[in-house]
Amino acid sequence: MLLEMSHVEKSFNGDVIALRDMNLTVNQGDFISLLGPSGCGKSTALRLIAGLTRPTSGSISWVGGQNEGDLGVVFQEPTLMPWAKVRDNVWLPFRLRGKRYKDYKDEVMHALELVGLEQFQNAYPRELSGGMKMRVSIARAMVTKPRLILMDEPFAALDEITRQKMNSDLLALRDAIGCTVIFVTHSVFESVFLSDRIVVMAARPGRVVREVAVNVDGPRSDDFRTSMAFTRHARDASDALQEAISVAT
C-alpha cells in the first residue's frame, strides 16, 4: 500500500461540499483513473493528495511517510516556464532542492530520453508542439523517480491521434520507471485503456459512486483498443458513469 485516503471531506466557504467522505486505498503500482462529470471533485481530490489544500476532515496518509521527490504532477496545461530551455524545465524539481544542474544532468537527460525529446534539450517551450510540451511536462514529473504521479486531464487539449499515442507512451513509461499513477479524466475510453481501477465519481456533492476494475491479460497494445475485452470494460465504465450522472441530478 502506498497511500490511503479515509473519510476525506472538503468544503469551501463552509457550505459548498466539493468532496464528501472519500475513501481510497492506493497500492504500489496501481494505475487509477478518477472518472466523472465536471464538479465531481476529482480535481479537488488530486489537489488534496498533492498537499496543495488540506481536507476539512478525514485524513490522507502516505505509508512510510512522504519523502522529497516522491510526488510528480502533470497538469492539464503543460505548465512549462516559457523563459527556460526544455532541460532547465525538467531540472526544476532538483533546482528547487538546491541541486546543481551538472550533478543531475544524467537524470535530466534520462527523463528526456524516456519521452523521446533528448535532441530538444536546448529548445524553448514555444518551439515545441502541444504534444511535445506535454512530454516535457511528463519528463519533469518523472525526473525525481517519484513513487506517485498525479495527472489532471493531461491530454484533454490534444487531438485524438496525439492523445492515443500519448496514452500508449504513458503506459510504457509507467512500466519503465514503475511508479503509481492517479489520472483524472473525462473520457471513458481513455480511462479504460490506461487504468487498472476506475473510480467513478458524481457531482453535487462530489463523491465516489462506484469502482470498476479493468483486468486485462497481456500488454495493452493498440490492439487492445479494438478488442472485445475493451468494449466490455468500456460498457461497464460507461454504465457506471451514467449512473453517476443520473443520481447527481
Add this chain to the structure above:
Amino acid sequence: MNQQVLQGKVSPQSILIDAEEAALARRQKLYRIGRWTLPSLVLVLAIGAWQAYVTLAEVPHYILPSPLLIAQTLFSDWHVLWPAMQITGRLTFMALLLAVVGGLAIAVAFTQSKWVEMSLFPYAVILQVTPVVAIAPLLQIYMDSAFSAALLCAWIVAFFPILSNTTTGLKSADHNLQDLFSIYGASGWQRLRYLAAPSALPYFLSGLKIAGGLALIGAVVAEFVIGRAGTGLGLASTLLEASYRFNFGRLYAALVLISVMGVVIFALMSLISHLALCRWHESALKRES
C-alpha cells in the same frame, strides 16, 4: 491529371509559389522599402517647404527661423548646447536609473508583504497624480542643489510606471506553476528568483519604455521650473533662456536636440526589451504565416 503531375516535375517552383504567395512576397518587399523611404521623404519635403516658405515670404528669423539657420546654430552654438545636453542627459539617465532601482525595490516589497502594499500604495499614487510642476518649486526651496531638486522631480515622474508594471508582473505568475513550486517545496526566495521575476520581466520592460520617455519629460519640466531661478541647468533651461532673448535659432536647435534625445532613449529601451525577450516571449516573436 497526368499532365499536371508532369508539369510539377518539370518545374517544382510552380507548385511551391502560386500567384497569391508571389503577390504577398512583392507586397512585403515594398513595405520593407517604404518603412524607411516614406518617412524620410516626408521629412525632406517638410523641411524643403519650410525653407521655401521662410525664404520666399521673407519671414524674419525672430518669428520663424529657417531650417538652414537652425542647422547653422547647431554648429555655431555647439559650445553652449553640448554641455547643456550633457547635463540634461545625465539628469534623465540618473532619474531613470534611480526609478528602476526604487521601482523594483518597492514592487518587490509590495509583493512580499500585503501590509507594506496596503500602507504605501496610496502614497505612490498621490505622488504620481500630483503634477510635478506644482511640486518642483517646493523642492527647490528645501534642496540645496538645483541638480538634486531636478533629479528628484524627474524621478517622481519616472518611477511610477516601473513600480506599477513590475507589481502587476510579479503577481501574474502562472497559477499551476505556483502550485508546482509549492509541491516541490520552493522557498520564498526561489519563488521570487525563478518564478515571479521572470514572469514580471515583460511587464517591467514595458514599464521601462514608458519610464524612459517620462524621465526626459520630468527632467525638461524640472529644468523649466527650477532652472528659471538663474541656476542654468540643461537643454530645457537653454531653450527657455533663448526664448527670452528672442534667439529663435538656438531655441529650435535645443528643441531638435531634446527630440533626438527622446528618440534615442526610446530606441535604446526598445532594444533592451527586444534583447531580453526575443528568445521566449510572445511579444518579441515574428509570427509564421
